[in-house]
Amino acid sequence: MISRSDKKEKIVIVVGARPNIMKAAPLMRELIASRHFTPVLIHTGQHYDMKMSDVFFKDLNLQKPNVCLGIAYGTHAEQTGKVMIALESELVHKKPKLVMVVGDVNSTLASALTAKKLQIPLAHVEAGLRSYDKTMPEEVNRVLTDHISDYLFVTEKSGMMNLRKEGINVKKTYLVGNTMIDTLRGNLLAIKRIKVRKKFGLEMKGYAVLTLHRPANVDSKKNFRSILKALATIQKELPIIFPVHPRTLKQIKALGLKRAFQHMKNMVLIEPLGYLEFTSLVSEARMVLTDSGGLQEETTELNIPCVTMLETTERPITIKQGTNVIAGNDANKIIYKARKILSSKTRKKAVIQYWDGKAAKRIVKILENEKNINRHTNL
Numbered sequence: 019m020i021s022r023s024d025k026k027e028k029i030v031i032v033v034g035a036r037p038n039i040m041k042a043a044p045l046m047r048e049l050i051a052s053r054h055f056t057p058v059l060i061h062t063g064q065h066y067d068m069k070m071s072d073v074f075f076k077d078l079n080l081q082k083p084n085v086c087l088g089i090a091y092g093t094h095a096e097q098t099g100k101v102m103i104a105l106e107s108e109l110v111h112k113k114p115k116l117v118m119v120v121g122d123v124n125s126t127l128a129s130a131l132t133a134k135k136l137q138i139p140l141a142h143v144e145a146g147l148r149s150y151d152k153t154m155p156e157e158v159n160r161v162l163t164d165h166i167s168d169y170l171f172v173t174e175k176s177g178m179m180n181l182r183k184e185g186i187n188v189k190k191t192y193l194v195g196n197t198m199i200d201t202l203r204g205n206l207l208a209i210k211r212i213k214v215r216k217k218f219g220l221e222m223k224g225y226a227v228l229t230l231h232r233p234a235n236v237d238s239k240k241n242f243r244s245i246l247k248a249l250a251t252i253q254k255e256l257p258i259i260f261p262v263h264p265r266t267l268k269q270i271k272a273l274g275l276k277r278a279f280q281h282m283k284n285m286v287l288i289e290p291l292g293y294l295e296f297t298s299l300v301s302e303a304r305m306v307l308t309d310s311g312g313l314q315e316e317t318t319e320l321n322i323p324c325v326t327m328l329e330t331t332e333r334p335i336t337i338k339q340g341t342n343v344i345a346g347n348d349a350n351k352i353i354y355k356a357r358k359i360l361s362s363k364t365r366k367k368a369v370i371q372y373w374d375g376k377a378a379k380r381i382v383k384i385l386e387n388e389k390n391i392n393r394h395t396n397l
């Protein structure tokens with residue numbers, strides 16, 4: 019056991035972008051309940067729109083961040099650098115026992131680097147995932163964060179194997195499950211109750227949900243057009259509802275693609291939704307078309323077929339046991355995979371080890387049992 023005084027030790031959890039919030043919420047709850055730790059929640063501000071951030075705190079009953087760094091706009095380097103500068107002084111002041119980062123966004127890497135340079139022990143939640151495609155900013159963030167982390171909490175077996183292959187000491191790695199699935203399971207009743215599809219006049223299993231925001235898909239006109247070509251065909255066979263990410267909205271305007279959407283009669287563009295509303299929509303859909311990482315896992319848990327418009331996935335368990343298929347951004351491939359889903363029956367739900375709603379509990383327990391958590395700290 020960690021040597022303890024009566025005072026609880028601080029653990030800083032950093033969130034920045036929308037998907038971080040779902041991953042951090044159960045960890046916050048467990049840390050609040052812990053006899054040994056107390057959480058300090060820091061929001062970098064990477065996602066700042068109400069629809070990309072605040073509504074998630076409300077939906078997940080999550081306390082407001084203790085600190086907001088307000089780092090909103092910028093290139094990758096600007097975002098990363100500004101988060102590092104602002105976070106450094108917070109960490110020096112707060113002297114946490116450990117810094118916990120989640121996922122793979124720019125805020126994750128920036129916070130990991132800052133903690134490590136201050137020699138504060140670092141935990142990465144969702145470690146080990148690999149697409150082996152370094153053109154994805156998330157892959158760079160994941161690999162670098164893992165290689166400087168002291169505690170690597172892994173969601174699926176492939177992650178454990180990847181870390182071993184990269185020579186990371188196995189004693190630092192723990193297969194614990196998925197805190198995003200903790201959040202999904204914990205909110206399932208509320209998600210089932212709200213039936214958001216009715217608000218949009220959609221039938222049970224009578225529509226597809228689309229999400230699209232990756233630079234590889236929406237920053238290139240050629241790739242974006244190719245996806246649009248597929249969507250134009252699919253929406254004739256199944257209505258599509260599309261909560262549009264702010265990055266994508268900007269690109270639709272910048273690339274002059276508004277008209278292509280206007281020509282699709284069964285495509286409904288809406289603003290980004292909150293967590294409960296969005297997951298409700300997904301849970302009653304016939305299929306999901308996406309380039310998101312987390313949604314591949316959520317559809318696996320909800321047993322909803324998913325066509326992933328990326329060349330590869332860092333979450334292979336969703337392919338092996340789940341409902342996910344990879345289509346890239348080739349129009350014919352996307353149409354082929356979507357039609358295949360439309361003509362097939364629903365399969366049995368997969369059971370994935372440790373995706374049982376208790377991942378955050380496991381993580382906090384491991385940290386509580388850790389004998390020498392402060393071995394690197396010189397604050």
Ligand code: UD1
Nearest residue numbers: 035036037064065066067070091123124125155156264265
């Ligand atoms: C980020 C993550 C990505 C994740 C996604 C989830 C990185 C490198 N990427 O991508 O892995 O899947 O979040 O949503 O960290 N914007 C707004 N309002 C906001 C947030 C962003 O208008 O609240 C605009 C920004 O000004 C920018 C664009 O959207 O022009 C992109 O935002 P950014 O945070 O850089 O990356 P995302 O594309 O959201």
